[in-house]
Amino acid sequence: MSIGLDSAAHTTRVISDTYEAEAAGFTGSPSFMADGRDLFAEPGRAPGIACRVYRTSDGLAGLPGRDQLRRALLGASASND
Numbered sequence: 001m002s003i004g005l006d007s008a009a010h011t012t013r014v015i016s017d018t019y020e021a022e023a024a025g026f027t028g029s030p031s032f033m034a035d036g037r038d039l040f041a042e043p044g045r046a047p048g049i050a051c052r053v054y055r056t057s058d059g060l061a062g063l064p065g066r067d068q069l070r071r072a073l074l075g076a077s078a079s080n081d
Contacts, residue, residue: 017049027050029052034072039073054068
């Protein structure tokens with residue numbers, strides 16, 4: 001199901017050390033960002049090099065659920081309109 005972001009640009013960034021993680025506010029991999037904002041930010045989570053887990057309807061997982069990601073992207077897109 002398309003959410004109308006087919007022409008949106010995306011990039012992949014490699015964070016290779018703690019300094020870069022702190023400078024970017026990176027709290028683990030994989031992270032999903034829109035306009036520099038972490039779509040799944042958790043208050044108080046410290047930046048660093050780490051694996052990241054997401055709370056999904058099926059429990060903790062290495063990726064957010066497809067519907068979670070869709071809602072987060074739609075929310076980020078709507079806030080930029």
